[in-house]
Amino acid sequence: MLADPPDLPVRAGLPEVVRAVRDHGAAVIQAPPGTGKTTLVPPALAAAVGGTVVVTQPRRLAARAAARRLAALLGEPVGRTVGYAVRGERRRSAATRVEVVTTGVLLRRLQRDPDLPGVGAVVLDEVHERHLDADLVLALLVDVRENLRADLPLVAMSATVAAERVAALVGGPAPAPVVEIPGVLHPVEVVWCPPDAPRTDVRGVTPAFLDHVAATTRRALGERAGDVLVFVPGAGEVAAVARRLAGVDADVRPLHGRLPHREQDLALTEGRRRRVVVSTAVAESSLTVPGVRVVVDAGFSREPRTDHRRGLAGLVTLRVSRAAAEQRAGRAGREAPGAVYRCWSEADHARLPGHAQPEIATADLTAFALELACWGSPGGAGLTLPDPPPVAAMSAARETLAGLGAVGPDGTVTARGRLISAVGADPRLARALLDGAAVVGARRAAEVVALLSVDARAPGADLVAALRDVRRGGPDASAWAAEARRLRAALPEGTAAPAGPDLPEDLAVGAVVALAHPDRIARRRPGGSTYLMTSGTGAALPPGSPLAGTAWLAVADADRGAGRRDATIRSAAPIDESVAVESAPALVHEGESVTWVDGAVVARRGRWLGAVELSSAPVADPDPALVAAAVRDGLAQDGLAALPWTPAATALRERLAFLHRALGEPWPEVSEQALLAGVGAWLGPDLARVRRAPDLGRLDVLQALRRLLPWPAAARLDELAPERVTVPSGTQVRVDYGPDQPVLAVRLQEVFGWHETPRIAGGRVPLVLHLLSPARRPAAVTTDLASFWRTGYSQVRAELRGRYPKHAWPEDPLTAEAVRGAGRRRRD
Structure with missing residues (x-):
């Protein structure tokens, strides 16, 4: 396709890539950012295979930018030889040979027509970012190659991928060949710029830290030449830092996925004046930002996290990984030597995680689980996923989908589930669109769901005010309007009320959200x-x-x-x-x-x-089982400290904890978490009598704990974990079963004649002997009494015999008589 490809590092590896695809049907390309893999690999494949080469990108912004860059090299407008497709927008023609799409778009195509007619090869770019859609598309394509289209070439590309692992996934019976492309990265000087004030608080990044990021950017502008790329975690921080840079001698360009296309293009295009591009992680690896010689890195990213127990999902602000920090820094060295100004200390850098967690480990998996069900693989059965989905997250996802009527009891997709999936939105939002259209009308339902999809800002949490704002052309209006049109078009015929019920605007918005x-x-x-x-x-x-x-x-x-x-x-x-x-x-x-x-x-x-x-209305005589459950919930809230722990109960718990550590089953775990989780097994019979917190104080915790004793092993409790040990003087000394090894604290004179350290737990664990002076202060600590008598006793004797002359300090403690008190001072 390209008669004269630009001289980028990946060019030398293109013949090897084409050979790997022809001979093996798959390849993995490992190449640093800036080597040209996104630009040159797709046209090289298009020249070698029939049909269209589909290239995935993780973000809409990156997909459009990659298509424009390749079309410009061909001297053509986008939509002819090179096209793109993102959600709600598509530019291609019958002449298109390379189509750049988001992973979500390819996922929809796979679900509609798994054998991908007309597609000659698929290139998965930036697989190292480990987005949910990318992991799923990779698994589905492997399944397609194994069962439908063995002739479909598959190429995975990344800057920091674990190449051998991905090669094993995509290669089928044998790993795919790995083509490594060395980068030509210029030196990048690291400048550490830690702030004086905290970088975050409970609300996220602090305004004071954003002041620091802006000040660091001004410093970089004064110290270095070339354009500056500033990394901050989200769109809100992009706008905040851009405002703080007002008046600098440069064009300040925001860059994130919610901006209109024109503003995105301005950020990605060199102009006559110097630029400061303030960006989210979208510019980390999947975009080319020409002219950059300096990077200012705030050191944060925004990633999905889900509290499955409370059903709260959203984006959280986290420190970047070291791998991401290196990728960001590399942006400054693509075209010439550069510098990165890191807004944290070198010591903090050493404590950063090595890599970010894959999205499957932390995100809400409801949409993911529905896609698996639509594919016919509920829970991922039979698919080669890079990582298995967490059990708890998948269980929560299945429960949500069942509540929507999207899956049946066995996890298989229902007809309603396919309707929900076809909307191309989060299943909960798709359900709101389908059912809300009949409640509030198609237009209003689509507008509200679009507002939720684009995550438009709601000042004071007022979503109705946010809807009015986008209708008036506010900051998110362009993305909102496009999504609203797409959603309305996605509604099946007959799902909307003809004119829409006469609900007031605020209640209509609330009904769709509900x-x-x-x-x-x-x-x-x-x-x-x-x-x-x-x-x-x-x-x-x-x-x-x-x-x-x-x-x-x-x-x-x-x-x-x-x-x-x-x-x-x-x-x-x-x-x-x-x-x-x-x-x-x-x-x-x-x-x-x-x-x-x-x-x-x-x-x-x-x-x-x-x-x-x-x-x-109040109930005077509630069900005892419900009372016990309520008290269990109360203990879970308040902790076991609400119970009356007598010294005897505490001692028994410590002995059981020791036996569980030393011997394991059948001795029970008695940690706070374990006791709370199994409270019904030991305290259950007593809970039904509780009505108020003071009633808890009358419970017999010792007797309750004894219910946990395993029979018949419990008969050996005093043998395996004795409460007291008789020492040579005849004294019974209490054993202290703390969190570590059990301790026996005893005066030195009482263990004369004891040759070996006593052992418990069936001889597996030696007691830690705290040998005390006559004043009951530690004189020595040992688990090897025989060694102490040989090598340590003489020093202790020399130090203490003058201080305590009335006590016995024999030269040979092994033959001396153990005594409780001072004893008779023997001639030494």
């Missing part, structure tokens, strides 16, 4: 300002929110920071009780509820929406 997230429907707690969500999680509005005082909310986004009891609501819309109930009928239940509230059992019979009470 359909998307029924577990986040929230009611204000009586007499307070905080909310309880149907999931059972508490939530609070940010200070000054115009939604304060609203009785019911449909929460679109909330996060729970470390150390916080309640989640913070980031966006929500008002609803009323009738909308809440109609949006989540599966959560409505009646019955008896017994809970532990503020140190007391509260029993009521009534009607609930999830954890939210709709109506109830």
Whole structure:
């Protein structure tokens, strides 16, 4: 395709890539950023195979930029020989030989037509980023090559990939060949620029740190030549740093995926003036930003994290990995020697994680699980995934999908699940679109779901105000409008009400949000300002929110920071009780509820929406089993310290803990976590009698712990872990079973004649002897008494005999008589 390819490092390796594809059908290319792999490998493959070469990119911005760059080399407009397709936008023609797509677009095509008609090869770029879609597409393509199209060439490319591992995945029976392309990276000087103030707090990156990033950028502009690329974690920080750089002698260009295309193009194009490109991680590896000689790195990235227990998913701000920091720094050395200004210390750098976690390990897996079900592989059965999905996350995903009616009891996809999948959005948002169209009309449903999809900012958490803002042409208007059009077109015929019900605007927005997230429907707690969500999680509005005082909310986004009891609501819309109930009928239940509230059992019979009470009346004689469960929940909240731990109970727990460490089963684990998890097995019979916190103080914890003793092994408790040990003087000394080895603290004169250290746990564990002076201060510590008598005793004797002349200090302690008191001073 390219008559005269540019002289980039990957050019020398193209013949080897083509040979690998022809001979083996697959290849792995390992090449640093800037070597030209994204630019030159696809046209080389297109010249060698028939059909279209499909190239994946992890982000829409990168897909469009890669297509424009390759089309420019051909001297053609995008859409002729080189095209692209991203969600909601496609530019290609019958003449297209290379098509750059996002992994999400390729995933949709695979689900519609797995044998990919007309596709001559697939190139997976930037596989090291380990996004969920990329992992899934890789597994599905391997499945297609094994079962449908053995003739489909597959090439995986990356800057920092574990090449041999990926080669084993994509190669089939034998690993695919690995083609390594050496980079030509110019030297990059590292300048450490740690801030004076903390970089983050509970809300994320601090304004003071953004001041520091801007000041570091100004310093870099003054000290270095060339364009400057600044890395910050998210779009909000991009805008904040760009504002702080107002007035610098350069064009300040923001760069992130939510910007209109024109602004993205400005950031990626060299101009007459010097540029400062303030970017998210989108510029880390998958984009070429020409002219950059200096990188300023704030040292953070934004990654998905999910609290599966509370049903809260979102993006969190994390320190970058060392691998990502090196990739960012490399941007300064692509074209000439450069410099990277790191806004952290060299010592902090050494503590960074080596690599970022793959998204499958931390993200919400609901959409991922639905794609697996649509493929016919529920849970990933039979697929070659780079990493298996976590069990807890997949269980939560299946539960969510079952609640949407998207999968059946065996995990297989339903007809409704296929409709949801075809929307091309998060399954919960797709459900809100499909069902919301009949409730609020197609246009409003699409507009609200689009607002949730683009994560538009909601000042004061007011989602209705955010909708008005984008309708007026606010910062997110372009992306929102395009997504709203796409979603409305995705609605099947007959799913929308002809004219849309006559719901007020705020309730219409709330109804769609409630359909998307029924577990986040929230009611204000009586007499307070905080909310309880149907999931059972508490939530609070940010200070000054115009939604304060609203009785019911449909929460679109909330996060729970470390150390916080309640989640913070980031966006929500008002609803009323009738909308809440109609949006989540599966959560409505009646019955008896017994809970532990503020140190007391509260029993009521009534009607609930999830954890939210709709109506109830007190119950005088609650079910004992429910009472016990409520008290167990109370102990889980307050911890085992709420119980009356007598010295005897504590001692038994310590002995059991020692035996579990030393011998394992059948001796039970008695850690806080284990005892709470199995509280019914040892304390259960007593819990039903508890009504208030003082009742806990009357429980017999010692007797309860004895229920954990394993029979018949329990008969050997005193033999294996004796409470006391008789020493040569005849004294019975208590053994201290602490968190480490058991300790016997005894005066030295009482162990004369003891030749060996006593051992417990069936002879497996020696006691740690704390040999005490007459004043009961440690004179020596040993687990080898025989060695102490030979080598250590003489020194102890020399140090203490003058200080304690009334006590016996024989030269030969092995033949001396052990005594409890001072004893008779013998002639030495």
